[in-house]
Amino acid sequence: MFVATFAAAAVQSAFTVDQSQLNFRSRTEFCGAAFAIARPFDKLRQVQNTVDSLPHGIVPMQYAFFGADGALDLEAFRLQIDACLRAGVQGIAILGLATEVSKLSREERSALLEAAAAAIGGRAPLAVTVFGRTPEEQIEFVREAERSGASSVVLQPPRLPGIDEATLLRFFGRVIDATGIPAGIQNAPEYIGIGLGVESIEALRRNHPNFRVLKAEGSAMLIRRTIEQTQGKLAVLNGRAGLELPDNLRAGCSGMIPGAEACDVLARVWAGLQGDAHAVAQAEAQYRDALPLLTFLMQSIDQIVCYGKRLLAGRIGLGTVHDRAPAQDPTAFGLACLERHAARLPAWP
Secondary structure: OHHHHHHHHOOOOOOOOOOOOOOHHHHHHHHHHHOOOOOOOOOOOOOOOOOOOOOOEEOOEOOOOEOOOOOEOHHHHHHHHHHHHHOOOOOEEEOOHHHOHHHOOHHHHHHHHHHHHHHHOOOOOEEEEEOOOOHHHHHHHHHHHHHHOOOEEEEOOOOOOOOOHHHHHHHHHHHHHOOOOOEEEEEOHHHHOOOOOHHHHHHHHHHOOOEEEEEEOOOHHHHHHHHHHOOOOOEEEEOHHHOOHHHHHHHOOOEEOOEOOOHHHHHHHHHHOOOOHHHHHHHHHHHHHHHHHHHHHOOOHHHHHHHHHHHHHHHHOOOOOEOOOOOOOOOHHHHHHHHHHHOOOOOOO
């Protein structure tokens, strides 16, 4: 079985560094001579992020686990959160695309929210994605998240065929204005099929003061343009499994919302990139080791759910993964690819 094989094969990575290479800051300063925007901590990033306010750093999206009977496995969900907190992440995110939120009933979303709040126990901020077809439905769940102690909410676009940007702006604005904690939106048109352009994001920020967080799913180039357009006044976190993490930091990202499967490594990378020259060089070496895995996982949302969830289960010692249909089925070739890439990861903390 893959889980057993992988768990036995997990080994520490040496993460050696070629000292002849330029370190992160040297390369950044060199690039800065030609491109003044290439700084790890850009002056545009004006948002003050603290543990008690806006999401920042590595905030892994949690997977939903299911039993053989198809019901939610809340114990596995709680163990996942505890493992992520042991790994040194700066927060926990739930109910996003990787949580398979569209497959969950309203009662199941509430159950995961309650389980997450209890498992965290005040140890880290909780960012809750809000799913719903109407403003009223989303506001109702926002209220529940607030009562559970969530530090912020991120609104998903309603799955309404043909909705235009103006209508989506009004939808988001109404929910944001009714929210008592920092609110954001998820902008992932490539994955959801609905989203806002950069100009509309800036209009939302300008007209709704409680719009403070943007969960993006795009290239570091798009992230940079978005941060420039919004004058650095939003906490922008990118997803995409952690792809382009160093360049997202240079672009001014406040953090990343990857899957949970390699959040231990990404948390070390994020911290190292903000350290001295030696720490930066080590972090870049760690990231290079993880990059083939992240690329393999982020071919689609279905793929990261299929293989990322199995990788996490193997790394933290959970049992067999059961999928809820519709779902991508793992293949022997896919599992072999996953095991090969995962062999570069260290043991879970």
